[in-house]
Amino acid sequence: MTADLFAGLAGEQTREAFDEGVTILRQYAVAQDEVLVRAILAVARSAPFRHMKTPGGHSMSVAMACCGQVGWVTDEGGYRYQSQDPETGRPWPAMPESFVSLARSAAEAAGFPGFAPDTCLINRYQPGARMGLHQDRNEKTFSSPIVSVSLGLPIVFQLGGLRRTDRTERILLEHGDVVVWGGPARLRYHGVLTLKPGEHPVTGPVRFNLTFRRAG
Template identity: 60%
Template sequence: MTQDLFATLPRTPSAIAIEEGVSLLQAFIDEAEAGALMQAIHGVLQQAPLRHMQTPGGYRMSVAMSNCGELGWVTDRSGYRYQGSDPVSGQAWPAMPEVFRALAVRAAAAAGFAGFMPDACLINRYEAGARMALHQDKDEQDMRQPIVSVSLGLPATFLFGGMQRAGRPLRMRLESGDVVVWGGPARLRFHGVDTLADGEHPLSGRCRFNLTFRRAR
């Protein structure tokens, strides 16, 4: 299944069940909410600027990252982990804006995961040429909690693989305002983002922002 799914569907709000535990909430975020989210993103980044983190193997990630919430996900030569403070500043991560939390709770409920309450939000900025290799989200303590992934700005191709890294992943085109939620039997599926094409979007300029909400502990 390597085709780009949903690339030609109309931009109307719809919940599409990809498989058990996986939903694409297409056009879930309207223009007004998207603007409020971008404003909140800039507020967080004033306190905890984006940075290109390093993997334990010494690889510099092409995606620029920051965090907000009680915990933030970080990677460096010491490994992958959640921690309550920004390793750059030594200060606590910025509080999660209420507009973030409300969206994550609403999206999770729409996908069948009522009661989700995130304590961590990873902010990713993709510029042209940036990508995210296939990986699992497995640093969280409770695998019963879903992942909520929000797309803002330039479109991207989301890669959704199986329980092993090998094999060709499903490809889903994500537009600004789309949300992908996965959990249950799909919680540990490998996933990533294909190389971002150059372009410009009225919301974000020449980049894409992704908000990934998790319950880390």
């Protein structure tokens, strides 16, 4: 892993080239944190957070909301993207401009210029919530990167390989950190360990994660 300093949205930040196709932009979103949290709460007023069920009938510990042209959904019918919120029957809220500009600039800083996300999955983690190892593979194309933004309480990110059985690396993600992976790393398994209790001055007792993707 190599690291350098660069001028980003909040001045000097650390860019860590973790592995081929994987970059960690430390503190990249800090300057916009309050704007982003306000935008999250605005989205949630139209598309409330909910604990979706997996095809096997298990309720996810993470509460989710979506915005953009399509949203990610899981239920007894499987994993998929769709243009309407199944709970309201309405289109998902438009993606806030603050989200779009952050996703584009972070992708470019990580070496993926021209990123045009059409969906953002917003995860709300409360203490005890976790996300098991998985691949983001419901998209129609894997040519665009994944941009993942951490806000609030710290959590341990697990990054594996292209097979579920590959060894995983554990990376502590803190408030404002952004992870970008694409190219040869696009289908790497990833997840997070259980969130520990705490209090953050911007998000309170929770962690928010913004995951930007190109689904179509």
